[in-house]
Amino acid sequence: MLIPVILSGGAGTRLWPVSRSAYPKPFMQMGDGQSLLYKTLDRALKITGAGGSVLTVTGRDYYFLTRDEYATHPQAQVDKLPFLLEPVGRNTAPAIVLAAMYAREQLGADATLLVLPADHLIRDLDAFAADAQRANALAQDGWLVTFGIRPTHPETGFGYIRMGAAITAHEGREIGAFVEKPDLEKAETYVASGEYVWNSGMFCFRADVLLETAQQTCPDVYAAAQLCYAQHIGSASPVEFARDAFLAQPDISIDYAIMERAAKRAVVPAQFDWSDIGSWKAMSDIAPESETDDAGNRIRGSAIVIESENCYIQGEKRLVAAVGVKNLVIIDTGDAVLVADRERAQQVKLVVEQLRASGHDAAKHHQTVHRPWGSYTVLEDAPDCKVKRLVVKPGQVLSLQLHHRRSEHWTVVSGVAKVRVGEEEFLLERNESTYIPMNTIHRLENPTDTDIALIEVQCGDYFGEDDIVRLEDRYGRVAG
Amino acid sequence: MLIPVILSGGAGTRLWPVSRSAYPKPFMQMGDGQSLLYKTLDRALKITGAGGSVLTVTGRDYYFLTRDEYATHPQAQVDKLPFLLEPVGRNTAPAIVLAAMYAREQLGADATLLVLPADHLIRDLDAFAADAQRANALAQDGWLVTFGIRPTHPETGFGYIRMGAAITAHEGREIGAFVEKPDLEKAETYVASGEYVWNSGMFCFRADVLLETAQQTCPDVYAAAQLCYAQHIGSASPVEFARDAFLAQPDISIDYAIMERAAKRAVVPAQFDWSDIGSWKAMSDIAPESETDDAGNRIRGSAIVIESENCYIQGEKRLVAAVGVKNLVIIDTGDAVLVADRERAQQVKLVVEQLRASGHDAAKHHQTVHRPWGSYTVLEDAPDCKVKRLVVKPGQVLSLQLHHRRSEHWTVVSGVAKVRVGEEEFLLERNESTYIPMNTIHRLENPTDTDIALIEVQCGDYFGEDDIVRLEDRYGRVAG
Numbered sequence: 016m017l018i019p020v021i022l023s024g025g026a027g028t029r030l031w032p033v034s035r036s037a038y039p040k041p042f043m044q045m046g047d048g049q050s051l052l053y054k055t056l057d058r059a060l061k062i063t064g065a066g067g068s069v070l071t072v073t074g075r076d077y078y079f080l081t082r083d084e085y086a087t088h089p090q091a092q093v094d095k096l097p098f099l100l101e102p103v104g105r106n107t108a109p110a111i112v113l114a115a116m117y118a119r120e121q122l123g124a125d126a127t128l129l130v131l132p133a134d135h136l137i138r139d140l141d142a143f144a145a146d147a148q149r150a151n152a153l154a155q156d157g158w159l160v161t162f163g164i165r166p167t168h169p170e171t172g173f174g175y176i177r178m179g180a181a182i183t184a185h186e187g188r189e190i191g192a193f194v195e196k197p198d199l200e201k202a203e204t205y206v207a208s209g210e211y212v213w214n215s216g217m218f219c220f221r222a223d224v225l226l227e228t229a230q231q232t233c234p235d236v237y238a239a240a241q242l243c244y245a246q247h248i249g250s251a252s253p254v255e256f257a258r259d260a261f262l263a264q265p266d267i268s269i270d271y272a273i274m275e276r277a278a279k280r281a282v283v284p285a286q287f288d289w290s291d292i293g294s295w296k297a298m299s300d301i302a303p304e305s306e307t308d309d310a311g312n313r314i315r316g317s318a319i320v321i322e323s324e325n326c327y328i329q330g331e332k333r334l335v336a337a338v339g340v341k342n343l344v345i346i347d348t349g350d351a352v353l354v355a356d357r358e359r360a361q362q363v364k365l366v367v368e369q370l371r372a373s374g375h376d377a378a379k380h381h382q383t384v385h386r387p388w389g390s391y392t393v394l395e396d397a398p399d400c401k402v403k404r405l406v407v408k409p410g411q412v413l414s415l416q417l418h419h420r421r422s423e424h425w426t427v428v429s430g431v432a433k434v435r436v437g438e439e440e441f442l443l444e445r446n447e448s449t450y451i452p453m454n455t456i457h458r459l460e461n462p463t464d465t466d467i468a469l470i471e472v473q474c475g476d477y478f479g480e481d482d483i484v485r486l487e488d489r490y491g492r493v494a495g
Numbered sequence: 496m497l498i499p500v501i502l503s504g505g506a507g508t509r510l511w512p513v514s515r516s517a518y519p520k521p522f523m524q525m526g527d528g529q530s531l532l533y534k535t536l537d538r539a540l541k542i543t544g545a546g547g548s549v550l551t552v553t554g555r556d557y558y559f560l561t562r563d564e565y566a567t568h569p570q571a572q573v574d575k576l577p578f579l580l581e582p583v584g585r586n587t588a589p590a591i592v593l594a595a596m597y598a599r600e601q602l603g604a605d606a607t608l609l610v611l612p613a614d615h616l617i618r619d620l621d622a623f624a625a626d627a628q629r630a631n632a633l634a635q636d637g638w639l640v641t642f643g644i645r646p647t648h649p650e651t652g653f654g655y656i657r658m659g660a661a662i663t664a665h666e667g668r669e670i671g672a673f674v675e676k677p678d679l680e681k682a683e684t685y686v687a688s689g690e691y692v693w694n695s696g697m698f699c700f701r702a703d704v705l706l707e708t709a710q711q712t713c714p715d716v717y718a719a720a721q722l723c724y725a726q727h728i729g730s731a732s733p734v735e736f737a738r739d740a741f742l743a744q745p746d747i748s749i750d751y752a753i754m755e756r757a758a759k760r761a762v763v764p765a766q767f768d769w770s771d772i773g774s775w776k777a778m779s780d781i782a783p784e785s786e787t788d789d790a791g792n793r794i795r796g797s798a799i800v801i802e803s804e805n806c807y808i809q810g811e812k813r814l815v816a817a818v819g820v821k822n823l824v825i826i827d828t829g830d831a832v833l834v835a836d837r838e839r840a841q842q843v844k845l846v847v848e849q850l851r852a853s854g855h856d857a858a859k860h861h862q863t864v865h866r867p868w869g870s871y872t873v874l875e876d877a878p879d880c881k882v883k884r885l886v887v888k889p890g891q892v893l894s895l896q897l898h899h900r901r902s903e904h905w906t907v908v909s910g911v912a913k914v915r916v917g918e919e920e921f922l923l924e925r926n927e928s929t930y931i932p933m934n935t936i937h938r939l940e941n942p943t944d945t946d947i948a949l950i951e952v953q954c955g956d957y958f959g960e961d962d963i964v965r966l967e968d969r970y971g972r973v974a975g
Contacts, residue, residue: 355816394875
């Protein structure tokens with residue numbers, strides 16, 4: 016029984032301003048409109064078949080977003096999919112050990128896990144499925160298996176695996192050694208030798224084998240995970256963990272904690288294409304030939320390019336013009352624009368560090384902020400008013416709330432909303448508006464099966480998100 | 496009697512996306528918040544003294560904008576300032592000959608004109624005033640005077656003037672020759688010789704002398720201007736011209752039509768600093784030392800700069816991040832961003848040409864569009880609605896109008912508006928809203944002495960500016 020485990024987290028700060036902590040890299044859309052997370056689920060369902068069981072380990076804050084993303088996949092039965100929710104982001108060893116504990120308990124001791132990070136891109140799903148079966152066969156024989164990627168260039172940003180002896184009876188190699196990120200010279204030697212592969216971060220092993228190994232290689236991780244798992248909240252999905260117990264687990268990767276110290280470990284050299292889209296340069300590199308002009312420019316969105324070469328331009332609504340420039344990535348979003356040298360795109364993370372240090376919201380939120388009930392987009396944030404576009408998904412309802420420092424004017428521009436203002440409740444149709452005075456309880460609901468959109472004009476002297484007094488909330492957000 | 500004549504027009508396409516045809520270069524704000532036009536008026540008033548008479552020649556479309564800009568100058572008596580309005584943009588010879596005809600008729604034959612383009616930057620006003628007096632003295636002796644700028648570098652984008660013999664009794668030189676824009680090698684020779692100055696496009700002459708010279712050097716221009724002037728509309732300011740008669744004038748510069756062919760012409764080598772801000776590179780060059788970081792980056796607005804050198808970044812509300820880049824100009828506006836190599840900033844005009852060829856609105860309008868009554872900013876333009884912020888100036892009133900394809904919801908967010916909807920008229924205060932159904936006549940007015948701002952949410956199936964049926968309009972915009 017091969018169970019895909021999707022590990023979805025990680026800030027992806029090198030892909031700012033599109034990837035931000037409130038809506039990170041797995042949710043980033045590729046050129047075809049699918050997110051990396053969607054593509055990972057698609058890959059998992061390729062292994063299980065339609066409607067199959069896929070375990071997801073993700074942050075509590077991403078639970079609703081992840082479900083919404085999964086729900087767009089025609090083969091996913093979202094309500095049946097198990098989730099483990101991390102109260103905060105932690106490293107891979109705790110996440111995978113907890114997933115193995117869950118699998119052992121809920122799915123049986125022989126459950127075999129196929130660990131898939133949610134932010135990789137693989138195009139050849141048939142080759143992927145074939146390699147997964149090779150890994151599965153090894154796992155059944157008690158091997159801890161990792162997937163190795165044949166290097167296409169002497170990358171210095173990845174760890175490498177030196178392949179050891181061939182494993183008879185299986186299509187795989189023993190792992191000779193894990194090698195830290197090399198310098199360029201070493202990387203060139205590795206690539207030339209043909210004996211090294213990139214460490215992809217994808218794994219396959221039986222849950223029981225992993226847990227037995229963990230008890231030996233990292234008893235502290237195992238013990239802490241056991242304590243944490245024993246205190247998990249709810250047995251049905253989503254499974255949540257107590258914050259303190261979760262944080263008591265060591266912050267350590269599965270490579271360090273288990274793989275590097277294990278005896279019986281193997282690597283399957285991947286037949287499939289792979290990118291971890293680690294930077295805008297990588298994003299630029301995967302742009303298809305068909306989208307590349309004669310000068311090597313790749314454009315997504317609306318752009319005018321004059322005498323420029325080898326640029327990657329990705330925009331949303333606005334127009335981007337490039338004049339006489341070379342080897343740049345230009346990424347335009349609603350509230351921020353990035354201009355970076357292609358070859359130094361890794362340093363984009365330094366921008367995010369500066370933003371965080373200065374408390375700038377653009378490190379965390381986009382102009383459009385996703386909420387369990389839908390999303391809002393700030394259209395205007397001025398001293399005299401704040402204007403938002405709210406989108407409420409079918410069947411969803413916002414908290415019963417009030418504001419002390421602002422009134423709100425709502426105009427429905429699509430769909431039919433159910434509105435409560437004070438003690439009154441009524442339907443508000445397209446082209447109808449209503450007024451919510453300060454200090455008046457109100458609620459917005461979508462009782463229909465299509466999205467509703469409304470424009471909210473806030474009047475007052477303070478428009479912060481912290482001026483929301485929640486009296487009831489379906490999503491557990493009443494302040495406690 | 497020295498009359499400054501401000502010539503305000505010109506698209507300034509090299510300064511896109513800040514300069515656009517609906518709000519061109521003279522309105523562009525410098526780092527101190529003053530526009531080039533304001534600074535030109537300031538310069539003119541330095542010559543006339545507070546409340547002095549300054550003649551402005553500008554496009555009809557810029558009349559209200561120009562008056563608004565002038566009105567912010569504490570020494571301007573806007574209601575007394577004469578304006579000549581061009582129905583369309585034309586070259587400098589017609590504009591200046593018409594200005595001279597106006598001056599001769601209204602101000603007397605000995606009126607002396609000091610012609611100042613509205614898009615130049617001069618910081619040292621005392622030196623400017625002193626040079627203007629030198630030019631005035633020459634003009635009184637019948638010279639046609641131009642101002643020559645000492646070259647600071649071998650610029651190939653300007654015409655040059657070879658200075659001739661010193662004029663005894665005056666501080667000026669005869670003009671040896673006008674020289675076309677040179678190549679770099681020639682420009683270097685010119686600069687090294689010390690005998691060449693840049694042709695600034697600023698002039699000084701008696702109206703009668705200019706007109707007599709024009710009759711000899713360009714009788715066609717003179718005759719056409721005479722016909723055009725004879726048909727001018729209204730003798731009080733603003734003076735407008737009939738379109739056909741105006742267009743019948745040759746499209747020729749004053750340099751070609753008059754200065755190059757005149758006998759008695761002089762140049763005053765300027766003692767003042769000068770920039771025509773001909774490109775973003777020039778804009779970058781005038782940024783003060785105090786705004787320049789150690790790596791030569793100059794930033795206006797909100798930006799994060801990582802390992803980047805010698806970049807000029809100008810933003811509005813959004814955040815700009817630059818990573819590992821050199822010698823770029825990055826200009827961010829509400830709906831467009833420009834990334835250009837500093838040294839190729841001239842080519843920005845090619846962007847505007849492409850935009851015009853494709854009918855893209857970003858060649859003409861900003862996200863904020865100025866109107867005689869104030870301005871509007873498009874906050875959202877979606878299939879289901881359009882949202883605008885309207886600002887109405889004190890005492891102003893929008894046209895009495897109706898829309899066939901949209902309803903409007905107005906919420907006042909600052910000030911007090913007077914609103915007519917159908918036959919009703921009422922005041923709408925801050926935090927109050929009203930609804931204007933489709934096909935209902937309505938009007939918005941600011942009866943107070945402070946700006947009002949309101950948020951307009953349009954619902955319908957079409958939101959174009961052409962769905963405005965104007966029934967009455969104070970600004971002459973009722974379709975005829």
